[in-house]
Amino acid sequence: MASGQIDIEVAAAAERPLIEGLFQFYVYDFSELEPAGSEAFEPGSDGLFAPYPYMDSYWSDETRTPLIIRQGGRPVGFALLNAASHSGAAVDRNMAEFFVMRKHRRGGVASAAVRAILTRYPGRWEVAVAERNVTARAFWPRAVAATPGVRDLTTLQGDGEHWTGPILSFVVQP
Numbered sequence: 001m002a003s004g005q006i007d008i009e010v011a012a013a014a015e016r017p018l019i020e021g022l023f024q025f026y027v028y029d030f031s032e033l034e035p036a037g038s039e040a041f042e043p044g045s046d047g048l049f050a051p052y053p054y055m056d057s058y059w060s061d062e063t064r065t066p067l068i069i070r071q072g073g074r075p076v077g078f079a080l081l082n083a084a085s086h087s088g089a090a091v092d093r094n095m096a097e098f099f100v101m102r103k104h105r106r107g108g109v110a111s112a113a114v115r116a117i118l119t120r121y122p123g124r125w126e127v128a129v130a131e132r133n134v135t136a137r138a139f140w141p142r143a144v145a146a147t148p149g150v151r152d153l154t155t156l157q158g159d160g161e162h163w164t165g166p167i168l169s170f171v172v173q174p
Helices: 013-031 055-059 109-120 134-145
Strands: 006-010 065-071 074-082 093-100 123-128 150-157 166-172
Touching (some): 006 109, 013 074, 013 093, 065 109, 074 109, 093 109, 109 134, 134 150
Antiparallel strands (some): 065 074, 074 093, 123 166
């Protein structure tokens, strides 16, 4: 793993601009998954991507949790948790969004963050992975399976209408 302790912190309201700033890079990364002629993931006339439509709710809805991923005290990513299910099953948590800066990838930072998040929030989880995100489709099953306390890990397929891609369903025991 790259040097520096991985810490997961609930983002205070004052840290919302940090997550919003990192979110721009997250959307930028997703833009490469879109076909060239697609209207999706295009910046506006100000050079910024559209704001995340659910961002406000992460500081007002108790079923949503904004997390900052830090390495050695520096912010390197974020995770947004909610209780929405992509499969229709009851869940305690869903990994709505997860991002680690490119500079900190492939060194174990993301895997360590996933382990820390899942063990901090035990219960029934889902992680839905976009079909077109080949890297994430390889990462998530490994990262979840390597987390202590994970059981009943299954992979469902989205229905193609509400979700297209694999949906990992599992329980994390305390």
